[in-house]
Amino acid sequence: MRRKSLLCIVAALAVCLLLASGGAGQARAAEPYKLGVALAITGTGALYCKDGVDAIKLAVDEINAKGGFLGKHPIEVFIRDTHTKPDAAVRATRDLILRDKARTVLGTYSSACAVAIKPVCQEYKVLHIPAISNSEGITLTNFSPYTYQVVPNSYMQAKAVVLGVAALAKKKGWKTYATIASDYEWGRSTQQNTVALLKELAPELKLVKEFWPPLGETQFTSYITAIMAQKPDFVIGSIASKDNVAWMKQAKAYGFFKKIPYPGSLISVTELILQAKSLDRGLVGLCRAPFFAHLDQPMMANFVKAFKKKYNRYPSDWAVMEYDAVYALKQGIDKANSIDTEKVKAALKGATIDTTRGKLSFRNIDNQLGCSSYLGVVADDPKYPFPIYHDLVEVKGPDSWRPEKEIIAARAAEKKK
Amino acid sequence: MDLSLLFAQALSGLSRGMMLFLIASGLSLIFGVMNILNFAHATLWLVGAYACYTFWFLLQNHDFAVWLAIPLAALSVALVGWVIEVVLIRRVYERELPEQLLLTYALVLILGDLIKITWGVDDKLITRPAMLSEPVYLAGVPIDSYFIFVIAVGFAVYLALWWFLQKTRYGHIVRAAVFSREMVSALGIPIPIIYTGVFVLGIFIAGLAGAIQGPVGSVTLGMDMAVVIQAFCVVIIGGFGSLPGTMVSSIIVGEVYAFAILFWPGGALALIFILTAIVLIVRPWGLFGTPLRA
Numbered sequence: 001m002r003r004k005s006l007l008c009i010v011a012a013l014a015v016c017l018l019l020a021s022g023g024a025g026q027a028r029a030a031e032p033y034k035l036g037v038a039l040a041i042t043g044t045g046a047l048y049c050k051d052g053v054d055a056i057k058l059a060v061d062e063i064n065a066k067g068g069f070l071g072k073h074p075i076e077v078f079i080r081d082t083h084t085k086p087d088a089a090v091r092a093t094r095d096l097i098l099r100d101k102a103r104t105v106l107g108t109y110s111s112a113c114a115v116a117i118k119p120v121c122q123e124y125k126v127l128h129i130p131a132i133s134n135s136e137g138i139t140l141t142n143f144s145p146y147t148y149q150v151v152p153n154s155y156m157q158a159k160a161v162v163l164g165v166a167a168l169a170k171k172k173g174w175k176t177y178a179t180i181a182s183d184y185e186w187g188r189s190t191q192q193n194t195v196a197l198l199k200e201l202a203p204e205l206k207l208v209k210e211f212w213p214p215l216g217e218t219q220f221t222s223y224i225t226a227i228m229a230q231k232p233d234f235v236i237g238s239i240a241s242k243d244n245v246a247w248m249k250q251a252k253a254y255g256f257f258k259k260i261p262y263p264g265s266l267i268s269v270t271e272l273i274l275q276a277k278s279l280d281r282g283l284v285g286l287c288r289a290p291f292f293a294h295l296d297q298p299m300m301a302n303f304v305k306a307f308k309k310k311y312n313r314y315p316s317d318w319a320v321m322e323y324d325a326v327y328a329l330k331q332g333i334d335k336a337n338s339i340d341t342e343k344v345k346a347a348l349k350g351a352t353i354d355t356t357r358g359k360l361s362f363r364n365i366d367n368q369l370g371c372s373s374y375l376g377v378v379a380d381d382p383k384y385p386f387p388i389y390h391d392l393v394e395v396k397g398p399d400s401w402r403p404e405k406e407i408i409a410a411r412a413a414e415k416k417k
Numbered sequence: 418m419d420l421s422l423l424f425a426q427a428l429s430g431l432s433r434g435m436m437l438f439l440i441a442s443g444l445s446l447i448f449g450v451m452n453i454l455n456f457a458h459a460t461l462w463l464v465g466a467y468a469c470y471t472f473w474f475l476l477q478n479h480d481f482a483v484w485l486a487i488p489l490a491a492l493s494v495a496l497v498g499w500v501i502e503v504v505l506i507r508r509v510y511e512r513e514l515p516e517q518l519l520l521t522y523a524l525v526l527i528l529g530d531l532i533k534i535t536w537g538v539d540d541k542l543i544t545r546p547a548m549l550s551e552p553v554y555l556a557g558v559p560i561d562s563y564f565i566f567v568i569a570v571g572f573a574v575y576l577a578l579w580w581f582l583q584k585t586r587y588g589h590i591v592r593a594a595v596f597s598r599e600m601v602s603a604l605g606i607p608i609p610i611i612y613t614g615v616f617v618l619g620i621f622i623a624g625l626a627g628a629i630q631g632p633v634g635s636v637t638l639g640m641d642m643a644v645v646i647q648a649f650c651v652v653i654i655g656g657f658g659s660l661p662g663t664m665v666s667s668i669i670v671g672e673v674y675a676f677a678i679l680f681w682p683g684g685a686l687a688l689i690f691i692l693t694a695i696v697l698i699v700r701p702w703g704l705f706g707t708p709l710r711a
Contacts, residue, residue: 211682216643218634219436221429221561222675222685228559229422229679242540246634253545253561255552 033073033339035060035326036080036102038092038117039132043084045109048132048270048318053079054311055319056106059326062306069333078102082113089113090120097124103341104129106325111135111154118144127341131325132318134288139366140407141414146341148348148362150325150355152288152373155402160395161264161286162194164375165234166201167393168263168284172377174233176208180223180247181238183212190238198236208232213247215240220247224254234261234284257283263375269316272378276386283378285389289320289357290374292388299327300356314384324355328369360397365404370397425558426675432564434671435571439626440644441651441663442578443619449658450595450615453506453517457524459645460532461620465494465627466636467532470541473631483546487628494624495617502616507609525641533638541636549632567629574622575664582660591615595658650693656706666704 037056039049060075068074078100082089089108096102097120104127108114114133121128122144130138134151152160168174177198181191191210198205209230211223227235239247248265251257258280267285291314294300303323307315315323331354333339336347352361353369360370376389444458472486479485501524509517545563552559582588594601594611602608630636651670655662670689677685696703 209682211678214643214686216639218630218640218643219433220634221432221564222426222678223682224561225422225425225429225675226679226682229426242635242637245540245542249545249634250561253550253552253563255559 031073031339032076033069033333034100034102035075035077035329036093036096036100036105036107036126037077038080038082038089038096038105038107038113040084040109040113041079041081043082045082045084045132047274048268048316049109051270051316051319052109052132052322055307055315055323056326058303058307058310059323063326063330069330069339070337073339082108082110084110084113086110086112086116090116093117093120097121097126102126103339104329106131106322108133111138114138115142118142118147122146125341127329127345129325129328131321136402139368140402140410143366143411145349145367146345148328148367148369150328150369150371151321152371152397152400153368156368156395156397156400157266157286157288157373158264159400160373160375162197162236163201163395163400164286164373164393165236165263165284166198166205167395168375168377168391169202169205169233171391171393172233174205176206176230176232177234177236178209178211178227178230178232179207179236179238180211180213180227182215182217182240182243184215184240186240187212187215187238191236194236194238213239213243215243217243218246220250221254223247224251224256228254228256228259232260234263237262237264261377267378268318269314270318272388273314273316273386279378279387281378281380281387285376285378287317287374287376287389289317289324289371290389290392291315291320291356292384293372293374293392293394294357297356297358299354303356314386320356324357327355328353363401365407368397368401370401372396373400421556421558424556425560426679427672428555428558428560429564430672430675431668432561432567432671433674434668435564435568436626436630437647437651437670438571438664438667439567439574439629440623440648441655441667442574442660443622443626444648445652445655445658445660445663446578446622447616447619448652450591451506451510451612453510453616454514454521455506455619456518456521456645457501457528458619458623459641459648460525460528461494461498462623462627462630462644463636463641464497464528464532465490465624466631466640467536467541467627468493468624469628469631470536470543470636473543477544480546483543483632486543486631487625490628490631491621491625494627495621498620498624499613499617501620502613506616507612510612529638529641538638541631543632543636545632563632567633570625570629571667574625575660578622578660587611587614647689650689652703653693654696654703656703659703659705662703662705 039052040046060077064074078096080092080096082092093105096105105121106129108117109132111133114130115137118128128147129150131150134153136153136155139149179191181187195207213223261284263284264286268287269290291300291304304315332344332348336343348362350362350364352359357371362369372394374392374394376392378387379390381388440462444455447453447455468490469486472489473482476482476485505520509520549563553562553565582592590606590611598608651666652663655666673688674685677688
């Protein structure tokens with residue numbers, strides 16, 4: 001009796017094992033690729049992220065229509081909400097990796113979230129592709145070999161403003177400018193670098209006056225009227241975070257930006273579309289990936305057409321970059337000829353990939369894509385129901401990113417700490 | 418340089434001056450009547466700004482949010498001022514100035530930490546009502562419409578204080594207490610109640626000024642320290658305890674700053690301190706103060 005039951009158990013176990021191994025074998029044959037998306041579905045970032053999610057879905061549909069990655073791994077998308085909060089982003093990422101078994105996490109919206117999830121992805125050896133957030137800190141220090149950045153980072157964008165302004169000044173015939181910078185180390189050095197660079201690039205530009213509000217200044221009215229009195233062709237500002245809020249708020253209330261170009265504010269395609277009526281024409285804006293800059297690229301033209309067809313609207317910068325993120329991953333997988341994360345990671349290292357923004361390469365030292373920043377003058381265009389950038393200046397990634405020796409120095413300083 | 422630009426600069430200087438007046442008037446009043454140098458005045462001003470944020474946040478779905486948040490914030494700060502007077506300040510009236518300074522400076526630190534605990538370290542933003550987000554043009558010169566409101570409140574507070582001190586019975590008692598608290602006391606008037614009233618009034622104005630500051634930029638930690646020194650300069654130049662003095666010196670400081678920015682941007686802040694130093698050397702009791710009290 002006892003022996004019989006034991007035999008039964010053994011037999012049952014054997015069947016189970018057989019079934020299990022057989023099942024697993026079957027799954028391996030057409031193993032789906034689990035793609036995690038950690039974006040802000042709710043909270044302040046929701047506006048930008050909706051476009052990003054839609055673009056990801058579009059790219060995934062396109063790839064799945066051809067059988068998935070490598071033609072045999074259909075992509076399954078798992079989307080989790082970061083609520084635009086670092087702690088929630090970390091939870092979302094853990095869930096994506098541990099519960100959903102994601103091999104890659106696309107995200108996030110805020111740089112604080114991106115910096116927070118970077119070590120989580122590294123710990124679990126999962127690829128991380130930020131495609132909206134762009135703090136330089138994501139790639140500069142605490143470097144993770146699993147993180148590939150497809151957004152022009154904050155350093156590149158700041159540098160691009162100066163390079164772009166020099167180019168725009170030539171186009172627009174600007175002669176004079178003024179600076180306003182917080183009176184302390186960062187403000188002083190940023191202002192000095194900007195002025196020196198402008199002198200080199202556009203020697204005909206004349207700096208008419210420098211303004212130095214003390215750090216912690218709460219009322220900028222006198223600076224605003226004083227700058228307006230100088231009537232410069234444009235103004236460059238380097239004001240620290242909370243002071244910048246006060247400055248921007250008050251300058252806007254003075255109608256300052258309507259009168260004097262103040263290059264450097266981020267005006268993405270989202271703002272161009274949403275504020276089509278109220279946005280002041282003539283503003284000099286900065287953006288990260290405007291579709292209209294690259295319609296000559298077949299990939300971009302097709303993307304815009306498909307996006308418009310599916311969602312009945314134009315894609316924003318965020319849509320463009322998330323779409324590129326999926327295709328960057330695809331090309332890594334193609335090159336590795338495997339969905340194995342380590343192999344894909346190695347394949348992407350220093351890779352040159354096709355994007356909607358043209359052929360771009362990842363830099364070896366920090367996995368930063370050499371993507372451009374764009375500066376232009378907000379103006380109406382008969383082709384679109386919203387204003388776009390005219391006098392568009394494209395500043396290439398390799399012209400604007402931080403020199404490698406500075407990155408090495410920053411990482412050495414970090415190690416010492 | 419044409420005239421309209423100078424006018425624009427003068428207006429911006431005036432708005433700056435009014436902001437300073439709102440902070441300095443309470444400081445001056447408290448010192449003038451109670452002989453207490455309240456170092457924590459600007460910190461209570463900051464509490465007003467944070468309180469304004471909280472009330473605005475709770476009411477933000479209504480158009481009147483900011484307009485209701487400002488008086489509510491001022492009243493809450495007045496309440497805090499009352500507690501501080503009854504619990505702490507009352508005990509140091511008879512003490513030496515250094516001890517009073519030590520107490521009020523300790524209050525700066527304690528209130529600063531309490532702000533951090535209550536509101537966190539993030540900057541707080543109060544969105545302005547739509548009607549105040551566009552500039553107003555005076556004789557072709559743009560001015561931030563919110564600052565017209567600030568200037569109006571500055572003058573209103575000045576007039577109200579002047580009326581209170583000159584025309585009401587309580588105002589007379591307060592002014593009498595400035596000269597001789599013994600005499601006032603001998604007449605059977607309870608000095609502690611008068612003192613509490615004056616302190617709460619001064620702090621109420623500080624809270625009001627802070628609440629009005631709220632929507633100007635963002636509300637952040639450490640804002641009080643940037644402001645307290647300038648408020649002291651105003652009070653020193655105008656003369657401690659003198660209401661007209663505080664008004665005149667606020668406008669002087671605001672305008673000097675505004676025009677320095679126009680002609681000598683690097684030295685704007687230095688000029689204020691040079692002015693203060695000159696007043697301290699030539700006329701230590703300030704432009705409108707009386708040497709007797711020194």
